[in-house]
Amino acid sequence: MAAIANRRTIMNLFSRPTCIHSHRSRIVLAEKNINIDVSSITGPNLPEDLMDVNPYHSIPTLVDRDLVLYDSRVIIEYVDERFPHPPLMPVDPVMRARFRLALYQIENDWYKIAETFESSKEGKLTPKLKKMLRESILSSIDGFTFQSYFLSDDFSLVDCTVAPILWRLPLYGIDLGYNAGPIEEYMDLVFSRPSFTDSLTELEQEMRS
Structure with a gap:
């Protein structure tokens, strides 16, 4: 690109x-x-x-x-x-704070594992890190379930942060399993956005x- x-x-x-x-x-x-x-x-x-x-x-x-x-x-x-x-962020200060907290959690819990992959000479995650990332994503399933996007009906900076992780799951060797229906639907929605494909x-x- x-x-x-x-x-x-x-x-x-x-x-x-x-x-x-x-x-x-x-x-x-x-x-x-x-x-x-x-x-x-x-x-x-x-x-x-x-x-x-x-x-x-x-x-x-x-x-x-x-x-x-x-x-x-x-x-x-x-x-x-x-x-x-x-x-890409809500106007309401309470919601903005919640979105910023979500960004912090994703960066701390998901991105740090992704950074380990990127710096790995072997080009793979350890079984422990794969398990940690998979369980952390699945524990957030409610955020994907009740709105069109993550935590909201509007596409946001949180989605821009979540999407790169979900896109890389096959690369990480992670299968979310049969209970991940809402996350799979979310991925279909976000990955089809022109901004995502253009990126x-x-x-x-x-x-x-």
């Missing part, structure tokens, strides 16, 4: 093609229909222009004129506030090919 384009201001996202944090950033940018140049980084060597602007040399990094952001949560919240339509790199497409 070289670019997500329309008529708006061009920004640049430094992204890795299989990085889960990069993926959720790309989903949000695609959902907002923003004109964005995506610099795909493969291998250990980083481009000098990234190292010049990001003291942590981390990916994803978003460059918007003189502003440089290098944490995926900061990136997605900035993009949602900078381009408010369509909104996928070739390597991410191959995860479910």
